[in-house]
Amino acid sequence: MSPNGARIIVVDDDISVRRALSRLLISAGYQVQTFESVRDLLMNGALGRAACLIVDVRMPGPGALELQENLSQENPSQVPGPIPIIFITGNPDAPTAVKAMKAGAVDFLLKPFSEEELFGAVEQALALRRASSDQGRLARRRR
Amino acid sequence: MVVVPLNQPGGGAVISHTDVTERKRAEVNAQRSRQELAHFTRVSTMGALAASLAHELNQPLAAILSNAQAGRRFLDAARPDLGEIRSILSDIAADDKRAGEVIKRLRELFRKGTTEVVLLDLNVLIRDVVKLLGSDTLIRRVRMHLDIAAEPLIVAGDRIQLQQVVLNLLVNAMDAMADCPTEERVVFVQTELCDGQTARVAVRDAGPGILAGQHDLLFEPFYTTKPTGMGMGLSISRSIIEAHGGLIWATNNPVFGATFSFAMPIGNGTAT
Numbered sequence: 001m002s003p004n005g006a007r008i009i010v011v012d013d014d015i016s017v018r019r020a021l022s023r024l025l026i027s028a029g030y031q032v033q034t035f036e037s038v039r040d041l042l043m044n045g046a047l048g049r050a051a052c053l054i055v056d057v058r059m060p061g062p063g064a065l066e067l068q069e070n071l072s073q074e075n076p077s078q079v080p081g082p083i084p085i086i087f088i089t090g091n092p093d094a095p096t097a098v099k100a101m102k103a104g105a106v107d108f109l110l111k112p113f114s115e116e117e118l119f120g121a122v123e124q125a126l127a128l129r130r131a132s133s134d135q136g137r138l139a140r141r142r143r
Numbered sequence: 144m145v146v147v148p149l150n151q152p153g154g155g156a157v158i159s160h161t162d163v164t165e166r167k168r169a170e171v172n173a174q175r176s177r178q179e180l181a182h183f184t185r186v187s188t189m190g191a192l193a194a195s196l197a198h199e200l201n202q203p204l205a206a207i208l209s210n211a212q213a214g215r216r217f218l219d220a221a222r223p224d225l226g227e228i229r230s231i232l233s234d235i236a237a238d239d240k241r242a243g244e245v246i247k248r249l250r251e252l253f254r255k256g257t258t259e260v261v262l263l264d265l266n267v268l269i270r271d272v273v274k275l276l277g278s279d280t281l282i283r284r285v286r287m288h289l290d291i292a293a294e295p296l297i298v299a300g301d302r303i304q305l306q307q308v309v310l311n312l313l314v315n316a317m318d319a320m321a322d323c324p325t326e327e328r329v330v331f332v333q334t335e336l337c338d339g340q341t342a343r344v345a346v347r348d349a350g351p352g353i354l355a356g357q358h359d360l361l362f363e364p365f366y367t368t369k370p371t372g373m374g375m376g377l378s379i380s381r382s383i384i385e386a387h388g389g390l391i392w393a394t395n396n397p398v399f400g401a402t403f404s405f406a407m408p409i410g411n412g413t414a415t
Binding site: 090111114 | 197198199200201202203204205206207208209210212213214216217227231234237238241
């Protein structure tokens with residue numbers, strides 16, 4: 001595994017979860033930025049530099065599903081595609097999970113999840129990101 | 144007659160005429176089943192809260208696990224940052240306490256309650272239960288007719304247990320009419336004050352009525368005429384009403400259907 005300092009954004013309304021996830025990702029060599037809400041994230045403008053998002057499903061205000069919808073609507077034909085999202089939740093419900101996966105979520109992790117599960121999902125997200133970036137470069141070169 | 148020898152140097156024995164062991168045991172059992180019923184009712188309403196409690200527990204659990212795994216990884220570094228590890232450990236302790244608080248609240252919600260006797264108005268209690276059944280009556284297309292006594296029917300009793308009895312009688316009445324044409328599905332609920340000292344409640348349905356020879360069996364445990372019934376409702380209802388110094392009985396109506404009634408003594412005072 002070589003994270004190469006990829007930037008990961010964590011959005012969770014629970015400060016304890018934010019701190020813990022941030023530490024775990026840092027301990028594996030990632031760069032981490034955390035936000036308390038989707039609104040804070042969107043206002044900050046940090047999205048552009050992120051390689052992957054880890055977002056809680058249920059928070060006051062918009063959650064992971066709404067963010068996912070928002071990002072894919074913003075620019076549907078965007079190349080590289082929307083930033084990969086990993087959903088995390090403390091209260092799994094099947095309809096939300098199905099919706100998230102159908103809309104292209106990388107993974108749907110149930111709290112409490114282990115480092116193996118988390119890093120597995122993050123790796124997958126970063127691989128997706130790399131693949132779509134390569135496609136993007138190819139597309140630009142063809143123009 | 145029971146003879147119990149005394150284990151004393153001087154010998155001797157206690158001789159008693161009436162063995163109340165069985166009666167006491169039965170009383171204790173009845174009390175326990177009433178409490179379990181009330182407990183069950185509460186637990187089923189708590190089911191709705193289970194999801195939110197799962198969330199509240201999984202948050203600290205997630206933080207604890209990630210913190211612990213991060214801590215171990217930090218320790219593997221060439222020069223571990225002890226300050227960071229110290230704050231990880233404090234966070235773990237705090238989250239553990241937080242999870243403990245959730246469990247504590249949970250336990251309070253699910254704690255088995257004991258009987259609580261208060262003065263209450265049966266008329267109000269019945270109206271409340273009918274309200275509670277509102278959407279159920281709509282779905283089953285049953286009409287409820289209330290004929291409530293003008294004067295309050297104050298009795299001394301446990302609110303949850305008496306609600307359970309009324310609920311049970313109303314649901315039974317609706318069940319009994321499941322195969323009736325919609326226009327015939329009417330439950331008549333009547334309350335009245337008899338001779339100034341007894342409150343009487345009657346629930347009349349228009350179902351098939353009680354089969355000949357089954358009157359005595361109705362209130363026995365595990366007796367049921369419903370395909371999915373447990374046969375506990377009426378037997379528990381009887382034990383509740385009897386514990387309140389009352390009586391419960393069933394009769395067939397002159398034309399069709401059955402009437403289930405209970406009566407209990409009027410209490411002294413005003414409802415709380």
